[in-house]
Amino acid sequence: MSSSEFITRDCPVCGSDHATVEVVSSRRAEDMEFKELGPFWYTFGEEKVFFSYARCPSCGVLYAPSFFSSEQLLKLYSNMPANMDVGAPAAIDSTQHSYFKTIADSAKLEGDYLEIGPDVGHVARHAAREGSFGKFWFFEPNEGVHAELADSVQGKPYHISSEMTDLSVVPDGSVGVAVMVHVLDHLVDPVDLLRQTRTKLRPDGVLAIVTHNEGSMLRRIMGKKWPPFCLQHPELYNPSSIAKLLHGTGFEHVDVSRAKNYFPFSFLARQAARLAGLKMDRVPLPNTVIGLRLGNMLTLARN
Numbered sequence: 128m129s130s131s132e133f134i135t136r137d138c139p140v141c142g143s144d145h146a147t148v149e150v151v152s153s154r155r156a157e158d159m160e161f162k163e164l165g166p167f168w169y170t171f172g173e174e175k176v177f178f179s180y181a182r183c184p185s186c187g188v189l190y191a192p193s194f195f196s197s198e199q200l201l202k203l204y205s206n207m208p209a210n211m212d213v214g215a216p217a218a219i220d221s222t223q224h225s226y227f228k229t230i231a232d233s234a235k236l237e238g239d240y241l242e243i244g245p246d247v248g249h250v251a252r253h254a255a256r257e258g259s260f261g262k263f264w265f266f267e268p269n270e271g272v273h274a275e276l277a278d279s280v281q282g283k284p285y286h287i288s289s290e291m292t293d294l295s296v297v298p299d300g301s302v303g304v305a306v307m308v309h310v311l312d313h314l315v316d317p318v319d320l321l322r323q324t325r326t327k328l329r330p331d332g333v334l335a336i337v338t339h340n341e342g343s344m345l346r347r348i349m350g351k352k353w354p355p356f357c358l359q360h361p362e363l364y365n366p367s368s369i370a371k372l373l374h375g376t377g378f379e380h381v382d383v384s385r386a387k388n389y390f391p392f393s394f395l396a397r398q399a400a401r402l403a404g405l406k407m408d409r410v411p412l413p414n415t416v417i418g419l420r421l422g423n424m425l426t427l428a429r430n
């Protein structure tokens with residue numbers, strides 16, 4: 128009864144059905160019932176539960192062959208809190224500003240700006256301030272952040288949609304910079320959205336994607352305790368598998384670099400303590416923000 132509640136799928140990148148299971152939680156999500164999984168959706172409790180991840184032998188992507196249906200995902204996402212799950216505002220802004228600086232190093236900041244999953248507009252705010260973009264196109268399902276997002280462009284023209292799967296409102300060939308920060312590895316069908324995004328880019332346009340890196344040192348050290356192994360990620364990428372995905376959707380040039388994440392020091396210390404089995408939540412710690420390359424990557428793709 129329980130397993131039939133979830134969908135079963137072949138590799139979402141290349142369609143192969145020969146994947147080998149590689150990472151499993153003690154209790155596997157695919158063996159549980161949907162109604163039991165709610166508490167594991169966004170909390171970082173003592174027990175971790177996720178859908179088993181398997182490695183595709185053809186394209187190398189790590190993906191969950193069993194996963195939530197789109198109806199189930201809609202229910203789960205509509206109960207999400209409005210903000211990101213990690214860190215203080217200063218740390219989030221430092222992280223997102225560093226993403227923008229990397230994009231600005233390799234893209235002309237003109238044409239239109241497109242962002243899928245912009246949240247309150249952390250990156251868009253820098254794009255509006257430091258670039259010469261025409262219109263800002265946002266696809267953000269969380270309507271609770273739309274007002275703050277509209278504010279982030281500081282008077283520039285914008286369009287906000289609650290869609291995440293249909294970009295047809297954006298004119299083809301108009302976008303100079305397209306951005307997805309921690310979006311791609313939440314998508315059950317990444318190929319379709321990447322193809323759509325590619326048609327929106329100008330000939331010199333750049334798509335910038337921030338994802339976790341399942342090939343990172345941090346993942347190897349933490350094993351199945353690595354936080355991105357969770358119910359929110361139907362796929363996880365490494366530099367090689369994301370490059371294959373992007374080449375397969377028509378991008379000619381793909382450049383992957385490790386991205387820096389900024390965390391408040393107290394957050395890092397508590398995470399380290401939790402790994403070591405200590406309880407430090409009551410210990411006062413300084414809130415200094417520090418930058419570390421912690422298992423994320425920033426991928427730039429162009430035609």
Ligand SMILES: [Zn+2]
Nearest residue numbers: 138141183186
């Ligand atoms: Zn594959």
